[in-house]
Each structure stands twice: as structure tokens, then as C-alpha cells.
Amino acid sequence: MYRISALLHSPNLANTARIGCAAHLPLSQQLELIYLPLPVPGPSEGGSSEPHSAHRKCLGSLQNMTFSCHLALFLFVIKVANGLAEDAPCEPGFKEERYAFSVTRKVLERGRVLGKVSFEPCASRSRALYSPQDRRFQVSSDGTMTVKRQVTLHDSSVQFGLSAWDGAGKKHSVPVFIWNEQEQEIPSNERKIMRQKRDRVIPPIRISENERGPYPKRVVQISLTLDKEERVFYSITGPGADIPPVGVFTVEEKTVWLWVTRPLDREVTAVYNLFVHAASYYGDSVKEPMEIIIKVSDQNDNKPQFTEPVFRGSVQEGSRPGTPVMLITAMDADDVKETNNGIVSYSIIGQDPKEPSVPMFTINEQTGQITVNSNGLDRGTVPEYTLTIKAADQEGKGLYATAKAVITVTDTKEMSGSLTTHVLNTASGIPARGLTLTLSKLDTPQGKWVQLSRSVTDEDGRCPSLLRGVPLTAGTYQLRFDTGEYWKQLQQESFYPYVEIVFTITDPKQKYHVPLLLSPYSYTTYRGS
Structure with a gap:
């Protein structure tokens, strides 16, 4: 049953009255009531505030129904049918841009329920088909995510993509985070390991570089537990917030939704370290700042x-x-x-x-x-x-x-003499393997170096391929050792990116040896021939 209501215009407010009726009608019926202006005598014409005779005519003609008449200000056209309004167009996709599920243990047993995702396929079938990239997890047709095979969270968290297909066959994907809130650890000043409070632990957030807009777009809603209920305002600080590049990330001061305002570029900034602050209405801090690490996926x-x-x-x-x-x-x-x-x-x-x-x-x-x-x-x-x-x-x-x-x-006749080299890592006492060398000769008239060959040292720290085939002639030569790349391969840092040794050959028929002794902090050579 539908109840249809209309209002009467007060004759004290204007010269016209519009009559409407409220009735209970069966669902199978359709009623269209059009309210037209009806003249109402004004007080100067001897009129009164009583309803116009047309009102009584309307009520009499619909005596089998229950009506209520009300004052109206506008012209109404009401049309009621079995369908009151057309449905809004269906938009397929996941309900959230990211899903995060927390657990309280390192080992996740088979069959463990982690949480639920929601996807609208916009198809005749009401349930979607899900495909997680990590096959250790599975998602049922109702969106429930469970552990398919036992999982050990070695790094306290795991991330993977989840895909689903809509009714048109288009693929939709979202990132999924699973993290152990009890395994996040931080070092103290005494180099001891202490547990973080549960509400201060959040796994690294991953955002793909070059994501399509529109911007700004939501990233994640941060959850903070307060000691007592009070009005709190939130803000973020750090590079990407209030430090250049300023304004890449913002946070809603009341809802704690984190937003990204522009596409990211991993080659410019691969990691953002932000801090979330909670302050009272008077600006006093009510919570220790919580660090948020945002990693830009390549x-x-x-x-x-x-x-x-x-x-x-x-x-x-x-x-x-x-x-x-x-x-x-x-x-x-x-x-x-x-x-x-x-x-x-x-x-x-x-x-x-x-x-x-x-x-x-x-x-x-x-x-x-x-x-x-x-x-x-x-x-x-x-x-x-x-x-x-x-x-x-x-x-x-x-x-x-x-x-x-x-x-x-x-x-072959040009190779009467020879030039050799040997590189030793004095920090480890073993030959430097995999170090790149470049041999160049000075072009005296033009005053610039001309590269002759380029190679890498073998497991003995030697480089026979660098000099073999190079016709030794009198002149000034340069050996460049790319030490920076060598130390980088060993996951060590050095203050010098390369070493260049310049030497002169006066007799091409002689044998020349240019050794190099190096550590991350120093290098030396000596005359070896």
C-alpha cells in the first residue's frame, strides 16, 4: 500500500489554493494527482478562511477512500506505480581500495578465516569469482578469505594482489595486507627489543607508482586507540607531508583517512616515512606519534x-x-x-x-x-x-x-710486450673478483682519453682480457677501477667511487704490471715491473 499526501495552500497567504488528497491505494493501482490553482476569495471580498467549495467536491467524489488534506505551497505532480524509482546504474568493482587483515600469531594454520572482502560483479550472478596472487590463500564466492596452506609470516606481514571479474569480463584488482600485530619490533636506545603497542603497529603500506587518478584518492584509514574518549584532531608530518615534497600525502583530521594527492614515482622517492599525530582540541598531544611507512611499488x-x-x-x-x-x-x-x-x-x-x-x-x-x-x-x-x-x-x-x-x-706481431694487473681486497685478504676496469690511452694532440678496452677481474683478481689484443705503444695510459660498484656488490659502502692510475710506457717491448690494494677506506698501488 502507498500513502499519497498533498497539502492545501492557506488562503491567508495568497489568492490561490491547491488541493491535494492523501489516500491508501492498492499496489496494482496507479494514481496521478495534479494540483491546480483554485481561486479563493480574499478577506476584502467577504471571503473567509474556510476551504473552497472545490475542496468539498474532491472529498465527496472520493468518499470510499480515507483522505487527509493539508496546506501546500507548490504545484505537485505525484505519480505512483509498482516501481517507485529507477535503480541507479551498477558500478562493478571492490568496495574498498585496499584490504588489511591483522592476526595475532606468526604461523597461520590451514583453514583459518582472515576476514571478508566485498566485490560487486554487476551480473546476473550475485557472487564473484576471486583469484589471489598468493596461492597459499583462497577466497570463497561470498568473499571470505581463508588460509589454503600453512603460512609463516617471517617478516611479520605478507602482501599480495586479489583479482575478481565483473559481468563484462573485466578484471579488477586490489592489494591485500596480512600482518602479525604482535610481531612488530623496534630497537630501544639500549639496543633491546621491545614490543610496540598494538595501536601503534601498522605494516608498510604499498602504493604503485603511476597509478591512474582521479586524485586525491584514499589510501588507508588509520586506527588509533585512545586512553579515554575525547575530541581528537589528527595530522601527519615528514617528507611528503610538511617537508618537501610537501603535500603528497594528507590526512583527514577527524576520520584519520590518509590520502595521496598525486601519482608517485619510485625512481624519485621509493619510501615515505610519515608520522601521525593526535592532538586535543587545545593542541595538546594525546598520543605518541605513530610511524607510517609507505613503499612505492615499481x-x-x-x-x-x-x-x-x-x-x-x-x-x-x-x-x-x-x-x-x-x-x-x-x-x-x-x-x-x-x-x-x-x-x-x-x-x-x-x-x-x-x-x-x-x-x-x-x-x-x-x-x-x-x-x-x-x-x-x-x-x-x-x-x-x-x-x-x-x-x-x-x-x-x-x-x-x-x-x-x-x-x-x-x-700478433704488435703484441711483443705485455701489461697486467692484480687487485687484492685487503679487508678480506682475498682477490677482488668482479671489479670492472677500463684501459684508456691519452690522445696527445686532442688532449683527451680514448678507451681501448673494458673488462672485469676474474676469481684471481686478474684481468687478462683487458690487455690481450691491445697493441702496446709508447704513450700515456690510464687504468680506471670502478671500486664503487665493486663494494656495492659486497653490500659495503666506500667513500671513493673509482680509482684512476695513470702511467707511461716508454718501451712497448717490456712487461708492465699495475697492482691495486684496496679496502672500503683506502687504496694503494706500487710499481710492479
């Missing part, structure tokens, strides 16, 4: 970049397969720790000329080391080769760049 938005536009090296004619020639290096700004977006893979995609066979050279896809692949290097036939090198990220499956490598084939 997207493969950078392609590899070669360290040189053209790489130059040389090799002695007649060199056998496996002989090292030169080293190719390309850098990628994307992540290499949690993804393979920045892991570069090398390949040779072109050789000119193709004589006497293809490929005459091969390259290590991981290190970029070029070596001889086939017999037949003859300076009299082919004095120089040009290789086209491809460097692709995502271990060879992603974005790529190309560069040229020019290899000069040298005459």
Missing part, C-alpha cells in the same frame, strides 16, 4: 641505458673461442630487489661483416662480457667487427635499448 617505466654510445675493444687475431674481449654495461633505474623490472639481459642481434661466420662473438646475457665464439679471426681478412648489442630489462622480456660495439682485430 612499474617497468624505464628502459635500459648503455653507459657509452659506442663500446670499443680489441682482440688478437687467431684467438680461440672463449677468449674475453670486452665488457658491455647498461643500467636500468627500475627495481631489481623485489621485481625483475631493472634486471638487464644482453644479447648480440647483429654482426658486420658476417665473415667468416656468424656469430664470431658471443655475450654473457647476465654480465655483458663479450668473448670469442668461433675460430677464424684474421686481421688480414677482417680488421674490424661492429656488433649490435641489445639490452632488455625484465631479464630480456621487457623494454630494451641497443648500442654498437666495435672490435678491432690486432696483429
Whole structure:
């Protein structure tokens, strides 16, 4: 049953009256009442405040129904049918942008219920099909998330993506966080481990770089437990809030919803450390600041970049397969720790000329080391080769760049003398393996260095490939040792990024040895020939 109400305009307020009726009607009926202006005599015309005769006519014509008449101000058109209003268009997707579930133990047994997610498929079926990226978890059709296989939270938390498909077949995804609120630990000033209070523990929040808008957009609602109920206002501080870059993140002072105001770039800032403050109405702090760590997830938005536009090296004619020639290096700004977006893979995609066979050279896809692949290097036939090198990220499956490598084939007669080197890590007492070296010669007329070859030290700390094939002539040479990258590989820091040793060769027929002794804090060399 529907109750339809209308109001009568007071004759004391204007010259017109509109009559409306309220009735109880069956659902199968449809009633349309149009209220039209009815003249009402004013007081100066001898009228009164009694309802117009048309009112009584309306009431009499509908004597089988119960009516109520009320004062009205506007013209109403009311139409009632079985359907009162059209449904709003359905918008498929997850109800939340992120889901976070807390647990109180490190080991999650099989079948444990973690929580519930909600997804609107906008389809004839009311329930959705879910697919978690981490197969140790499962989500039933009603959105309940449970542990499929036993899970141990080694890092106190785990994060993965959850996908679902709407009625049109479109995929929707959200991040899911599961964290152990009792395993978060912080070191004290005495280097002891102490438990954080439950309301001050929050796992790192992950936001993907280059997320589409519109902005600002919600990130997460922060939950704080207060000792007593009082009116509290919240704020955030730190880089990205009130310190440059200012305004990347904001927080609603009453609801504690954290917002991001613009797309993020991991290559600019990979981690944001913010602090949430709770203050009373008078500005007094009512809670210790809580730290929030926001990690920016990487997207493969950078392609590899070669360290040189053209790489130059040389090799002695007649060199056998496996002989090292030169080293190719390309850098990628994307992540290499949690993804393979920045892991570069090398390949040779072109050789000119193709004589006497293809490929005459091969390259290590991981290190970029070029070596001889086939017999037949003859300076009299082919004095120089040009290789086209491809460097692709995502271990060879992603974005790529190309560069040229020019290899000069040298005459055996030119190699009467020799130049050797040896690098020793004095901190560990073992040879420095994997250290990149570059040999250059000074072009006296132009006053600049010309690179001759580039290679890496072997397990003995030596580098035979650096000098083999290089025709030693009188002049000034430079050996550059990329020590910064070497220490970085060992996960150590050093204050000097490279070491350059300049020396002069007066007799190319002599043997020259340039050693290097180094530690993270110092380096030295001596005359070794």
C-alpha cells in the first residue's frame, strides 16, 4: 500500500489554493494527482478562511477512500506505480581500495578465516569469482578469505594482489595486507627489543607508482586507540607531508583517512616515512606519534641505458673461442630487489661483416662480457667487427635499448710486450673478483682519453682480457677501477667511487704490471715491473 499526501495552500497567504488528497491505494493501482490553482476569495471580498467549495467536491467524489488534506505551497505532480524509482546504474568493482587483515600469531594454520572482502560483479550472478596472487590463500564466492596452506609470516606481514571479474569480463584488482600485530619490533636506545603497542603497529603500506587518478584518492584509514574518549584532531608530518615534497600525502583530521594527492614515482622517492599525530582540541598531544611507512611499488617505466654510445675493444687475431674481449654495461633505474623490472639481459642481434661466420662473438646475457665464439679471426681478412648489442630489462622480456660495439682485430706481431694487473681486497685478504676496469690511452694532440678496452677481474683478481689484443705503444695510459660498484656488490659502502692510475710506457717491448690494494677506506698501488 502507498500513502499519497498533498497539502492545501492557506488562503491567508495568497489568492490561490491547491488541493491535494492523501489516500491508501492498492499496489496494482496507479494514481496521478495534479494540483491546480483554485481561486479563493480574499478577506476584502467577504471571503473567509474556510476551504473552497472545490475542496468539498474532491472529498465527496472520493468518499470510499480515507483522505487527509493539508496546506501546500507548490504545484505537485505525484505519480505512483509498482516501481517507485529507477535503480541507479551498477558500478562493478571492490568496495574498498585496499584490504588489511591483522592476526595475532606468526604461523597461520590451514583453514583459518582472515576476514571478508566485498566485490560487486554487476551480473546476473550475485557472487564473484576471486583469484589471489598468493596461492597459499583462497577466497570463497561470498568473499571470505581463508588460509589454503600453512603460512609463516617471517617478516611479520605478507602482501599480495586479489583479482575478481565483473559481468563484462573485466578484471579488477586490489592489494591485500596480512600482518602479525604482535610481531612488530623496534630497537630501544639500549639496543633491546621491545614490543610496540598494538595501536601503534601498522605494516608498510604499498602504493604503485603511476597509478591512474582521479586524485586525491584514499589510501588507508588509520586506527588509533585512545586512553579515554575525547575530541581528537589528527595530522601527519615528514617528507611528503610538511617537508618537501610537501603535500603528497594528507590526512583527514577527524576520520584519520590518509590520502595521496598525486601519482608517485619510485625512481624519485621509493619510501615515505610519515608520522601521525593526535592532538586535543587545545593542541595538546594525546598520543605518541605513530610511524607510517609507505613503499612505492615499481612499474617497468624505464628502459635500459648503455653507459657509452659506442663500446670499443680489441682482440688478437687467431684467438680461440672463449677468449674475453670486452665488457658491455647498461643500467636500468627500475627495481631489481623485489621485481625483475631493472634486471638487464644482453644479447648480440647483429654482426658486420658476417665473415667468416656468424656469430664470431658471443655475450654473457647476465654480465655483458663479450668473448670469442668461433675460430677464424684474421686481421688480414677482417680488421674490424661492429656488433649490435641489445639490452632488455625484465631479464630480456621487457623494454630494451641497443648500442654498437666495435672490435678491432690486432696483429700478433704488435703484441711483443705485455701489461697486467692484480687487485687484492685487503679487508678480506682475498682477490677482488668482479671489479670492472677500463684501459684508456691519452690522445696527445686532442688532449683527451680514448678507451681501448673494458673488462672485469676474474676469481684471481686478474684481468687478462683487458690487455690481450691491445697493441702496446709508447704513450700515456690510464687504468680506471670502478671500486664503487665493486663494494656495492659486497653490500659495503666506500667513500671513493673509482680509482684512476695513470702511467707511461716508454718501451712497448717490456712487461708492465699495475697492482691495486684496496679496502672500503683506502687504496694503494706500487710499481710492479
